[in-house]
Amino acid sequence: MSPDTLAFLLKLLTAAVLLATPLLLAALGELVVEKSGVLNLGVEGMMLIGALFGYIAAYNMQSITCLEELIPGFCQKEERIFTFADYLVALLAAAAAGAMLAAVFGFLTQGLRANHVAVGLGLSILGAGLSNSLGSNFLGVNYTSVQVADHPQILGQDLLVWLSLIAVPAIWYVLQRTRTGLVIRAVGENHDSAYALGYNVPKIRFYCILFGGAMAGLAGAFIVLVHVDWKEGVTVGKGWLALALILFGTWKPLRVLCGAYIFGLLWASELRFDNLFPDWQLEWKTLLTTAPYVFTILVLVIISRSPGTIRQSAPASLGKLFNPPS
């Protein structure tokens, strides 16, 4: 292999990691939520809100010192310092914002027994609208001044990349090998039996929803802190792809990991097409950006064709309304 292709492959992999990590984080959070029998369609909204709050926190945490000020009040050259502690605070803010939105979902669906699908859809749509209007101050006029300095890295990758990779076996272990996981699965498989055994179904589900929200918030924060700057709809549907990933992975963390990286690689190679075909026109590249969505539809078609696979692995109480016998 020539060094050129090697460098190209390396670039591809780096891009794939950047694209796969938010998908993986959001999908793992939602996996736990769905294992407990709740279908939260608000992932996209929670990601956007998490992204916005993570970005605002990071912007406020970084310390800016002016190195060169020729005209008073106008800084020509500045230094931005963004320490690891600042970064952690930003992540915490993002996770908290995601969890807050998830708490609203949890309260409505578990406390007030509202329709899961309707509330989840509302969460996604309104999370998008709210993050656009609240984040509009971070756009446009003073765009350059709202950059966040480079994030700290561990072993050449971002902290969250490692966190998401560790989360895969961790979540598998907790779900399959611990008592907590057993309770979560029991609630998701048959809420009536779990209730009869004395478990507080709404409460357990509420905690799972909070966890899912925090993970979605982290996923959003990763996008804006590591990958691209904040803009309207910065998640470009990654929250919905995460939902599709869970179907793809049939509710198994390891398969979700594989799925996330396959998606990431495909998406990255689509972005790298510029280098392969420099003479392609802009209009064709626009069409090419639909590739991840077309691919998602194809994947959904393939896995849904055999009706057994999904029905067997889906938690039996997924999305069903829980009415405790009184």
Added chain:
Amino acid sequence: MFTLEPRPDITLWTSLRSSAIALAITACISLLVLLVMSDRPADAIWQMLTFPWQGRRIEVQFGLVFQQTAYLSVIAIGLAVGFKANVWNIGAEGQFALGSIAAYAGYLALGSPDGLWALPFILLAGVIGGCLWALIPAALRITCNTNELLTSLMMVYIGSHILTYLCIGPWKGDPKAGQAETYPMADSIRPEAFISGTELHSGLLILFAAFTLLAIILLFTLLGYRLRVAQHTPRAERFAGFSPDNTVWLSFLISGAMAGLAGAVYLTAETGKLIQAENYLENFGFAAIVIAFLGRLHPIGILLAAFMISYVNVGASYIQASLGVDDSVADLIEVTALFAFLSTAMLDQYRIKLTSSPAVKKQATS
């Protein structure tokens, strides 16, 4: 502590009462939001409520409200058909975009006419475009058992990229324009405003006519009854000889047609040309989902909800201009309203019963 007790009968009275409670909650929280977000809350609340009678001409302000109401309600009633039958088409935004594209294609296919006779054909093309785009997720659902919610949403992203592609590619118009756009349509076929300077144009009448037609079909015909049956008991639906597959087809067909029509009217009346997706699409398709739920999937409720949300939106941009209150208040109020309406929906089905808290705790732990 309280417990919820299932209520055997759901009547008009219970659902009106829960709507009233939701409205009251929304009003209270909206007042709080305005109190926090504005320096002069009393002025902000007053102007938000009475903005049509402030400043500019009243018909201009109401024109803006009715314009939004028309688009939102027409898309929302189409979506409500599916939502009632548990068919989740959330891709109205994409069907709206494809409706516009098909309408423009129809305009080009007719040889860029400049007479009003072409308008019905252009609108028809838009309806067909929206339908065809909606039928893709429906076909996948029926043949491959795919989750229609996810596929219809993916089709939104694909549709909006196609719109941008057409604007920078094959149908590229004036290169000097600040954005990618097509050449504008002839002015003579674009619906005119009734009152000059307002947004009240005959296109809105077409939308309201479509809304009324569908509302009558849903409320008073066998077809509407069929869809109601599908909502309550899928089993009974089969016994009565209605096929669930047909319900899926029909829901997507109707919602696609309505969104496509809205897209075609939007193209002819508002912009007159296609523009790249981020400047063309105004999220009507997504906002309509919220409207459908706010209106409890009932035609009259949808109309009221669309009017209320449009009023809030226009009012918010009014107080942004006059008092400098950020117009994100509109989004916050919308959030509040949706969650208030969704959470009080359970009052239709359950009776709240107060119990002393120790007893509940004992029950839960034992």
